[in-house]
Amino acid sequence: MxxxxxxxxxxxxxxxxxxxxxxxxxxxxxxxxxxxxxxxxxxxxxxxxxxxGTSPSEIAWSEDSRFIYFKWNPEKARADSLYKVTATGENTTKVNRPEADFLPTPNGRYNRTYTLKVYEKEGDIYLYDNKTNTSRQLTKTLEPEANPVFSGDEQQVVFTQNSNLFSLHLSSGQLTQLTNFLPGAKKTETKNDQEKWLQQQQLALFDIIKKRTEEEKIEQSENKKFKKKQAKAIYTGEKTVENAILSPDGKFVSYSLVTRPANVKKTIVPDYVTASGFTEDISSRTKVGAPLAASEMGLYDIGKDTTYQISFKDIKGITDQPAFLKDKKKITTPRPVAFFGPFWSDNGKNAVLVLRSFDNKDRWLVQFNPGTRALKVLDRQHDEAWLNGPGIDYEAGDLGWLGDNETLWFQSEETGYSHVYTVNTRTNQKKQITKGKYEVSAVRLTRDKKNWYFQANKVHPGEMHFYRLAVRSGEPEQLTTGAGNHEVTLSPDEKTLAIRYSYTNKPWELFVMPNRTGAKPRQVTNSLTNEFxxxxxxxxxxxxxxxxxxxxxxxxxxxxxxxxxxxxxxxxxxxxxxxxxxxxxxxxxxxxxxxxxxxxxxxxxxxxxxxxxxxxxxxxxxxxxxxxxxxxxxxxxxxxxxxxxxxxxxxxxxxxxxxxxxxxxxxxxxxxxxxxxxxxxxxxxxxxxxxxxxxxxxxxxxxxxxxxxxxxxxxxxxxxxxxxxxxxxxxxxxxxxxxxxxxxxxxxxxxxxxxxxxxxxxxxxxxxxxxxxxxxxxxxxxxxxxxxxxxxx
The missing domain is CATH 3.40.50.1820 (Alpha/Beta hydrolase fold, catalytic domain)
Known part of the structure; x- marks a missing residue:
């Protein structure tokens, strides 16, 4: 019409x-x-x-800090392409396909000296050597591998495949399956009274039956002595395994057992304009209040060949009733929680779990000892509305370990604004690091554990700058200048800043700048069309x-x-x-x-x-x-x-x-x-x-x-x-x-x-x-x- x-x-x-x-x-x-x-x-x-015009995006550094890679489309092509520029902002060129295929993915995990990096790419595991600038493919399988990390002794790469943990020894190439999670229940043969009676009758009547039965027992006993050791079969029933993590000492595997509710309705979205000419249904999401998946924490003690369930029922405040339900029936059972981690210190001696209640009112940081299965609350964040904010979000949030391996840093809205805090796992001493009526985000700790870098709207709520803060001092040092937003990607050697900058009426462009106060940024991209x-x-x-x-x-x-x-x-x-x-x-x-x-x-x-x-x-x-x-x-x-x-x-x-x-x-x-x-x-x-x-x-x-x-x-x-x-x-x-x-x-x-x-x-x-x-x-x-x-x- x-x-x-x-x-x-x-x-x-x-x-x-x-x-x-x-x-x-x-x-x-x-x-x-x-x-x-x-x-x-x-x-x-x-x-x-x-x-x-198309602004640069997906900024990443080469592992040797010589180049900045980014997605860009100055040619108005069908899709963005990968470009690179030197660390000094010179010689911007498009990256060809062979070079792009070689590049390690920006995610991945380094060893403690940052000489090696293990990462997943298209379902396979790769190892990058920073000294030789080469990558080696470790797996090439039909089944996808994921979540690669170094073992505690850094001699092996540990990864998951089909929810199970495997380790690959870097020197010998030996592949070992560490867990054996199996769906369903363990099959056991049981006999009723009639079957048992008939079996005993056969043994009593026939010497040949008795002889063969005794020989079979002897053979099973001999085979058991020389049988190849296998990972314990852990039957999970209808539950699925997620987040399997090997402890740095290689003695324990922690994991989640997730129970998903059956027959939960999802909205169907009809698609009318389709290539087939027929209406096609899109299965979309559930609606608020639908039954949620429940998770519990399991622990496998490899030495004892035993599994345990870790209970959170004694965590302080876990049975507290939210204020909006104060006039209703009091709850005595623990509120359901999601857990994240454990997050291990570099020396492998301390681990922390993050627990978050399903009702979003509480978040706990809990020290976890797998040997004793003991839990100790280090910090509880509570909000009668709901918990969120920069560095907190709805999952684990941003956190890490300081150089002493016993002090954890994290973010909290305790003062009304999201700031950085530390807590010592030995003394329980908690300290606020950043302070003021502004918000801190994108916190990261330097490789030498001596400085934090973060973004904050400290100057004005509508300006975002990049800061450095020494772990042992107290005042943030502002590295960027000029009103607007500075999204910074720090080079691996921490000498140069790749800055995606924009102002109210100026779309995002890429700049480079030496990592020091007072340095002048150099513009790399010019993305705007003449018409704009x-x-x-x-x-x-x-x-x-x-x-x-x-x-x-x-x-x-x-x-x-x-x-x-x-x-x-x-x-x-x-x-x-x-x-x-x-x-x-x-x-x-x-x-x-x-x-x-x-x-x-x-x-x-x-x-x-x-x-x-x-x-x-x-x-x-x-x-x-x-x-x-x-x-x-x-x-x-x-x-x-x-x-x-x-x-x-x-x-x-x-x-x-x-x-x-x-x-x-x-x-x-x-x-x-x-x-x-x-x-x-x-x-x-x-x-x-x-x-x-x-x-x-x-x-x-x-x-x-x-x-x-x-x-x-x-x-x-x-x-x-x-x-x-x-x-x-x-x-x-x-x-x-x-x-x-x-x-x-x-x-x-x-x-x-x-x-x-x-x-x-x-x-x-x-x-x-x-x-x-x-x-x-x-x-x-x-x-x-x-x-x-x-x-x-």
Whole structure:
């Protein structure tokens, strides 16, 4: 269906429709604010990197620190290619296929002197020799090998194949199977009373039977003496084995036994536009609250040929009841936990496990002694909301051992911001290393264990710099300068920084710089197209304002040079929830950044704010949405709109809002629960009912639907759709395996039953959650612009 401007406006006034369309005629409305002649078009912007140019990515050093390798596409080819440049930033060349195939993968494990590196590539194990710059293939099998590490004495490479551990001796080449995990139960022959009686009768009656039976026993006894020693058969029943780890002394194997629930329903996503011409079903994810896989820790004592189960029931706090359940039945059984590790010290004498409760309220660092199977809690991190943050995340997090082999470093939000801490396993002494109202991320310890390197937004929440901190001193040394973001990859010899740098209106480029303060970075890549450089991209003002509860909210403002009072405005809501976008570097939402420049050319003021729940501002901002998404994260948008009216002379009746994913969810909540604030909104790939989203993300914030139903009702737009007044555009990919198309269809039916007429749904048949086709991007953003032109001008 094609729409003229007048029919489009009448459409919103008079009727609702379900539009299955991919083409729209663009007829801009009349602007009351001053416009400037713009060279930008939505078609150009939505070409993505075809318009901007492709920035370098996947930065990695050669093992000898002579070259930097990176993915790049200056030729506008079908896909990015591998390039390399010298450590001084000279002689950028494309890497040919034979050289690329030879290169060790960036992941892998070194020996203690960093002369050898073992790594997995395409399912086989390789050994790289740093002295000779050569790689040797250790395995070449049909079955894939993974997780290679050096043994404690560094004479062997230990790896997994089909969940079992193997060791390969580097000198002799001997391959040894260390574990023998077998599915099912051990088969044992049992006889009933009748069979036993008949067997005894035969022995009593016939001498030949007695003679042969005795000879058979003697032969079995002799064979047992000379039988080749094999790994103990460990039967796992219906459980699967994961994370098998050999202790450095070679005496113990720790492992996970995972029980996966049967018959757990997953959402089916139909794919209609297929090569076969038939509808094909995509099996997607489960929904929040589905039964989870349970894991337990096993330990195999090789010398004693015995297995044990490690119990966590006595860990302090493991039976504590979360606050939101305080009025319900008290629990006495341990809460289920996931465990990670063990992580061994370099000398192999200390090991630590990371435990994390399934309800995301607790994280324990636990010292583990496999000989005695003793557990000692070194640190407990607890949050009645949920634990996350830089260096913490939902798994093991970032941690490691200092040079004394008894002090562990890790990250914690104990002070409200993610910082580096140490704890001594012998004395239990805990020490905070970095301090302040900023966040530390990407922490790494140097090879000589004398310095930490990390990134932090210490200067400003919207700036990211690279720091060095001596283990034995206390003040971080800032190595990078200039506003923006510096993503640093340190050379193996730790003499040079490969820096991927960007600023608000300057996409990512690669620079190199000597590893010292005051050094000048040298630019390596020039990725921008002439067409992109021809436009004068705005550097939006980064401001902050006080929300209604006193919290500081940061935002970016895009403003027409000669803005007319009482003009229109648009509020953009970033996706992902836990993400930062009101910063001073090139946005992940770069198409939206360019679209905001286009909107300003058309006379709009645009605000892009980091609402409650966003990354970069510490624990309180991160958890401000606990049990109520669409609460403080939405009132921050409302307060931002009020700020626009007060400080930028925006017309309070001409404010629109839009965003994708979490931003689409907030847009729906804004139009449904704040209808007098936002006149129009575009909700893209939106969550409409959190009970239908995934478990990992949703349960941390809202708990589970059947234990905290009030949180889900408050937070889900589908329950608030009756409040819709303004014009609503919804856009969704039909093969979205993240936020399922079912989400928007359920809301559509709800709007129909509520007899709402001022909404539109545009469907994109070949798109997943993240659109890939420029034609889809173009169509979507033409619709968004037309929505704003029709309702805000």
């Amino acid at each position: 094609l729409c003229s401007a007048s029919s489009f406006i009448n459409f919103f006034k008079n009727k609702a429709a379900f539009l299955f369309v991919l083409v729209i005629e663009m007829v801009p409305g009349t602007s009351l604010a001053q416009k400037v002649k713009s060279s930008l078009t939505i078609e150009k912007i939505m070409q993505g990197t075809g318009f901007t 450089k021809a436009y004068q991209w705005r550097d939006p003002e980064v401001i902050s304002f006080k929300a209604r509860d006193g919290a500081e909210v940061f935002a970016r403002i895009y403003r027409p040079t000669n803005a007319i009072a009482n003009g229109p405005a648009v509020v953009f809501v970033h996706g992902a929830g836990y993400l930062q976008n009101a910063h001073k570097w090139w946005s992940y939402y770069y198409r939206e950044y360019m679209f905001h420049n286009f909107l300003v050319d058309q006379g709009y003021t645009v605000m892009d704010l980091d609402y409650r729940g966003s990354a970069g501002y510490g624990r309180d901002v991160r958890t401000g949405i606990y049990q109520f998404m669409g609460g403080k994260d939405l009132t921050d948008q409302v307060d931002g709109a009020a700020y626009l009216v007060q400080h930028y002379q925006v017309n309070p009746r001409k404010i629109g809002i839009y965003g994708g994913s979490y931003g689409g969810f907030i847009t729906l909540m804004a139009l449904f629960t704040q209808p007098d604030v936002f006149a129009a909104g575009a909700a893209l790939r939106s969550v409409t009912d959190w009970a239908h989203y995934n478990h990992e993300y949703t349960s941390a914030i809202l708990n589970e639907p059947f234990t905290d139903s009030t949180a889900y009702v408050k937070s889900s737009p589908i329950y608030h759709a009756a409040g819709l007044k303004g014009a609503l555009l919804m856009c969704h990919g039909l093969v979205d395996t993240n936020v399922h198309f079912q989400d928007i269809i359920r809301l559509t039916q709800r709007l129909i039953e509520l007899k709402k007429e001022n909404w539109e749904l545009a469907v994109y048949p070949v798109e997943n959650h993240a659109f890939t086709e420029p034609s889809s991007w173009t169509d979507e953003y033409k619709r968004i612009f037309k929505l704003f032109e029709a309702n805000l001008k």
